[in-house]
Amino acid sequence: MLTSTRTVLSASLLLTTATLTAQQPPMQNPFLGLMTAADKHARAHNAQTPVLSPLDATLLGSNPPVNVAELHKARFKVVPWTTNDPAKMRALIDLRVDGIISDRPDLLQQVVKEEAAAHPSEAVYFKSFDVSAHRGGRGLRPENTLPSFEDGLDHLSTTLETDTGVTADHVSLIWHDQFLNPESCRRVDGAPYTLENRVYTRDISLAEAQSTFICDKLHPQFPDQKNDPALSPVAVAFAKQEHLISPYVPTHAEQLFRFTRFYAGYYRTGAGKSHPEAAARAANAEKVRFNLETKILPLPNDPAGPNPPLVNAHAEPTTNHTVDPQTFVNTLCGAIVRNHMEARAEVQSFDFRTLILVEEQFPKIPTYYLTESPKMLSTEFVPAALRQ
Numbered sequence: 001m002l003t004s005t006r007t008v009l010s011a012s013l014l015l016t017t018a019t020l021t022a023q024q025p026p027m028q029n030p031f032l033g034l035m036t037a038a039d040k041h042a043r044a045h046n047a048q049t050p051v052l053s054p055l056d057a058t059l060l061g062s063n064p065p066v067n068v069a070e071l072h073k074a075r076f077k078v079v080p081w082t083t084n085d086p087a088k089m090r091a092l093i094d095l096r097v098d099g100i101i102s103d104r105p106d107l108l109q110q111v112v113k114e115e116a117a118a119h120p121s122e123a124v125y126f127k128s129f130d131v132s133a134h135r136g137g138r139g140l141r142p143e144n145t146l147p148s149f150e151d152g153l154d155h156l157s158t159t160l161e162t163d164t165g166v167t168a169d170h171v172s173l174i175w176h177d178q179f180l181n182p183e184s185c186r187r188v189d190g191a192p193y194t195l196e197n198r199v200y201t202r203d204i205s206l207a208e209a210q211s212t213f214i215c216d217k218l219h220p221q222f223p224d225q226k227n228d229p230a231l232s233p234v235a236v237a238f239a240k241q242e243h244l245i246s247p248y249v250p251t252h253a254e255q256l257f258r259f260t261r262f263y264a265g266y267y268r269t270g271a272g273k274s275h276p277e278a279a280a281r282a283a284n285a286e287k288v289r290f291n292l293e294t295k296i297l298p299l300p301n302d303p304a305g306p307n308p309p310l311v312n313a314h315a316e317p318t319t320n321h322t323v324d325p326q327t328f329v330n331t332l333c334g335a336i337v338r339n340h341m342e343a344r345a346e347v348q349s350f351d352f353r354t355l356i357l358v359e360e361q362f363p364k365i366p367t368y369y370l371t372e373s374p375k376m377l378s379t380e381f382v383p384a385a386l387r388q
Contacts, residue, residue: 030377030388031058031066035076037386038369041356047363049075050355053101053348054371056080060091065374068095079368081161082134086111099130101291103139103222105157132291133157135176139222142184144174145215146239146247146259147232153263156284160260161291161348164253164332165201166323172253172335173201173209178295178321180204180250183313185215188245195310200321209250216248237271238262253292253335260285290345291368292336294328294354296320298381325353333362352383 028036031052038050058066059080068078081101083089089111092100102108108131116126136148137155144162152160163176175181179198187193188211204212216227227248229236235247238259251259264285267278275281302308302321322328329347336345347358348368355367371377377388 028388029065029067029070030374031371032070032074032076033388034369034371034377034382034386035071036074037388038352038355038367039076041385042359042363042367045360045363047359048366049077050359050367050369051077051079051098051346052371053079053081053368055373056083056088056092056100058371058374059095059097060088068097072096079130079132081370083108084139090115093129096125098128099132099159101132101134101159101161103134103137105131105133105137105152105155106140109155109157130159130289131155131157132159132161134161136160136162138219138225140224140226141232142216142218142225142227142248144176144251146235146251147227147229149251149256149259150232150235150263153234153260153281153285153288156280157288158284159289159291160256161293162256163293163295165295166328166331167201167204167206167209167252169205169207170327170331171206172292172332173206174251174253174256175201175215176295177313178202178317179307180209180213180215181313183219184217185213185250186217188212188214195313196307198307198310200307202322206252210244211249213250214246214248215250216246234263234266234272235259237266253290253332254339256290257335257339257341260288287344290341291348292332292345293370294325294332294347294349294351296322296325296328296349296351296354298351298353298383325351325357329354329357329361333358333365336365337362350381352386356383356385 035052042050054066058064071078077098079099080097083100083102084104086107089108093115100108112129133152135143137152138148141148141151149160162174164172165175167173179200182193218225218227232247239247264282266272268282272278299320302319342364346366346368348370349355350370358365358367
């Protein structure tokens with residue numbers, strides 16, 4: 001009798017569970033959930049549809065957490081980062097991502113060309129494919145410098161992806177880390193520059209940054225990197241016009257906008273007009289887009305004072321040493337607006353607080369939501385309104 005009762009109860013429980021499961025809607029993919037919530041916020045402020053920019057590994061494999069087809073069905077674009085291997089580029093293109101961010105835009109362009117030739121019926125897709133040069137295309141030139149942006153333009157990248165911080169005098173300085181990294185930068189005066197005496201963007205003016213540092217060190221991760229100024233004639237000419245001590249000094253957003261205009265003129269009517277690719281280079285530079293990241297994380301800020309401890313240049317930060325989100329947005333978007341680049345620039349970030357502010361206050365500027373692990377989407381890393 002007892003066994004029979006247990007059997008009946010177990011069967012009843014299984015039936016109830018099955019009924020409840022059948023009645024419950026399937027769990028939404030967290031990346032789709034994030035973008036749906038972000039889009040709802042953007043729409044409420046007449047902003048543009050946000051774009052998902054996930055780590056490339058989260059799109060690949062047998063059961064990837066990012067479902068490109070599902071996101072496309074919900075009309076979200078997907079532009080993964082940072083892919084340098086041609087085989088992975090092809091795998092992502094097979095998924096019909098809307099673009100790829102790469103340190104090697106030269107390799108990516110070749111893959112896109114080959115894939116387009118192999119799929120002539122999809123010419124529209126390949127024509128709109130976004131070749132985004134990561135940090136200007138750091139695979140061939142030191143990152144986030146005028147020569148790296150020149151190289152990205154030379155390879156007809158449709159977007160120049162880069163990073164921004166905010167200086168002491170509220171200029172949108174271009175650099176990946178919150179400090180000028182001694183792995184890439186050296187002092188003009190030859191004095192030692194190490195992690196111990198590193199200089200944070202927040203604590204230095206633009207004039208000090210451009211008169212103190214030259215960021216031309218070669219990175220061992222990229223054996224094809226070269227820093228010979230002779231390879232970057234446009235950057236050299238532009239640096240002379242801007243009275244810079246080197247084309248490899250830290251640059252800033254507004255200077256990058258000027259540089260692309262200078263680059264277009266260089267090949268349209270200037271010294272480069274006889275180059276065999278002059279017309280294509282000028283035309284591309286006149287419409288190239290800018291993907292500008294706010295280098296801030298949803299972490300507490302360090303107080304002003306001595307440098308916080310740092311184990312190595314790649315250590316995950318536990319605090320910010322930068323300005324607050326509103327100041328960050330005002331500085332970067334102010335530079336975009338002053339240069340009338342709203343139609344060609346977008347703001348991307350892991351810190352969605354800044355993207356929310358952009359959507360609310362600068363709705364003409366598109367936003368890109370940078371993501372890595374799906375686990376991050378359910379943590380306090382993400383604002384409550386967007387958390388999954």
